């Protein structure tokens with residue numbers, strides 16, 4: 001644990017990416033494989049299912065340190081992080097413990113994971129024991145781990161780079177070995193940095209190649225003839241793998257979702273062995289995309305009955321071919337991969353949505369992502385402006401000669417999203433958040449005006465800075481009209497600009513609409529509640545979105 | 547005996563102000579930090595130990611009367627004396643006694659030993675006016691030996707990589723404490739920012755032993771700083787002044803470095819916890835050591851400390867100061883102005 005805490009400090013105490021990678025590489029090269037495996041797991045964002053509520057841990061810490069709750073809360077406000085507040089308040093060890101230092105995997109496997117199956121009292125004992133055996137930074141890291149809030153400024157890609165640096169194995173190979181169901185054991189770690197690259201696990205997807213958001217002008221991309229545009233679909237990015245007579249569907253979230261999409265499996269079973277497609281899983285009916293909410297509805301079902309299958313049919317819109325006849329195609333230029341993709345899908349590379357327009361919902365489950373050819377950048381602008389008509393969230397721009405890279409790289413793939421919907425709304429309810437923000441009011445409900453009344457229509461909990469959150473929290477405490485459990489009804493004073501990606505009719509909501517991905521764009525301190533948008537604004541947006 | 551006025555803390559019996567923030571006739575100054583020693587008063591009374599630094603801060607024309615620690619002055623029946631506060635060179639608590647009633651104004655203080663100034667002495671009193679800069683239990687200082695050892699190790703690691711090390715430290719007090727902590731550390735020349743160098747000279751002339759220093763401004767063009775240690779005020783961060791040092795690792799020596807977020811916000815490579823103020827346990831211990839039945843809390847986490855003391859049964863009050871929300875950064879900014 002001490003070494004892992006030191007690694008944490010080393011990463012945390014530098015702003016240089018290179019020094020972070022060096023620190024990790026050094027750790028991976030020298031730590032025991034069982035520990036290194038867990039380090040890989042946690043550093044790349046792995047999190048065991050929530051083990052203990054952070055509130056509970058805070059209560060034990062107050063008791064252990066003799067700090068009254070109000071003072072604990074003041075401390076938390078000053079620190080801004082619960083795990084750290086607790087680590088700073090716990091009393092120093094009375095006497096140095098005589099126990100042998102315990103390695104990371106021992107802590108995780110024998111103390112942390114069992115916490116999930118313990119009674120509250122056993123949990124408390126286990127956590128207090130841990131605190132008494134650990135020092136400063138170790139306690140902090142431990143608190144983060146048991147409350148599921150361990151975060152350090154590295155991405156999965158940096159972990160891959162560090163592993164590559166430590167093992168002298170290509171980054172792509174490491175990333176490939178890590179994707180999918182990787183379990184943090186000594187054996188998997190050793191296999192991860194094993195020089196032999198004939199990977200046995202045939203179900204493994206390739207790491208997804210990700211695009212950056214377009215920043216500058218289109219013209220900065222150079223000659224439009226060297227680019228192709230496609231719709232940016234709002235579904236579930238997935239790889240469909242056909243190897244050794246088996247089909248696998250992996251989502252970008254690292255989930256093996258084969259049995260969730262029988263339509264795609266049926267279509268993929270016809271693919272030749274040694275094929276990997278990259279595409280978007282979309283709800284699709286009568287040749288057109290359905291709203292994302294429908295896909296969510298289907299995912300929410302434990303069992304896929306005939307009714308939901310008929311109501312929300314699924315397709316894969318394929319846009320890339322990563323493996324052909326067992327060969328890794330990722331280094332081939334996009335044009336070559338695309339031609340092979342069209343060939344393998346047995347589509348003529350025209351406009352498959354047109355081909356399938358007259359089909360019923362039982363139409364083909366494998367579609368080719370249509371290409372929008374660009375003569376000029378104005379063509380791209382025109383297409384972009386029409387994105388919503390296709391239920392797309394914008395355009396993808398890909399260089400024709402681009403390879404399929406690893407992770408997120410700047411330069412050859414760009415995503416160009418349409419402007420989100422925007423509404424100025426009034427905050428009317430607030431409630432405490434989760435995790436490190438459990439003591440602050442961070443979840444808000446927003447309303448639009450309807451005559452003299454306020455109609456709630458969206459909840460959002462992201463988009464403000466820490467300072468704004470604290471300022472707002474202090475205000476909320478002083479301007480509560482009514483409390484319902486943790487929820488506070490506050491004076492309708494503050495106006496926020498909300499952005500969201502989609503809007504649709506919803507009889508279940510008082511406002512009659514449901515919005516997708518609502519988030520706070522900014523705090524409109526320049527506006528009063530009487531200047532907020534009205535229900536009419538929402539209705540107009542709804543009409544426009546149809 | 548004391549009351550707050552718009553000019554500052556005032557003793558009407560003796561007609562003097564303590565650390566007034568507006569010009570007055572007679573001012574007693576606890577120490578030379580910018581939020582305590584303001585210009586423009588007719589007459590100043592301060593400790594002899596800090597005389598030289600105060601002169602630098604207030605200018606050649608200021609009318610400053612110096613007294614030794616423990617030496618008492620009688621003004622209109624009020625017996626006034628200064629007692630070491632352990633904060634920076636010359637820092638004093640002000641003890642006032644009138645008809646058997648004793649008040650002590652702490653100014654800024656710390657109880658940890660510090661080779662650059664006289665050690666804090668607790669004084670029994672009826673009313674204690676205390677600072678509360680770090681008045682939360684998250685602020686518990688580690689032993690300063692640990693901090694200095696960490697600083698040396700950090701410098702050595704950077705030096706081995708041919709990198710310069712730069713510590714940000716408040717120009718008055720903290721910078722000199724760092725220089726004293728680095729004595730005999732086997733570090734070559736320590737370079738200083740002009741703001742630090744000037745006060746460092748004052749400290750040496752006042753008889754404080756510090757690591758040898760050399761002002762950056764005095765170095766010839768093309769001087770290489772690889773492997774050296776540089777001490778600069780926090781205001782130098784982000785300035786073009788840093789360019790000359792080449793590959794550089796930066797650190798900040800301050801009590802605020804106790805909290806990770808404070809370090810990260812400044813994007814520093816390292817934060818060293820080193821404070822010239824009392825931490826929470828020392829604050830609470832000191833208050834009880836004074837035996838005071840009444841406590842006024844100023845300068846920092848006032849409301850929190852007041853509530854904690856009241857829960858313990860003390861008659862505690864919060865005393866607003868002109869420097870609302872001020873922290874160690876306040877004086878630092880003033881430091882820069884004073885020697886510009």
Ligand SMILES: [Zn+2]
Nearest residue numbers: 579633654877
């Ligand atoms: Zn001070």
Ligand SMILES: [Zn+2]
Nearest residue numbers: 579581654877
């Ligand atoms: Zn001060």
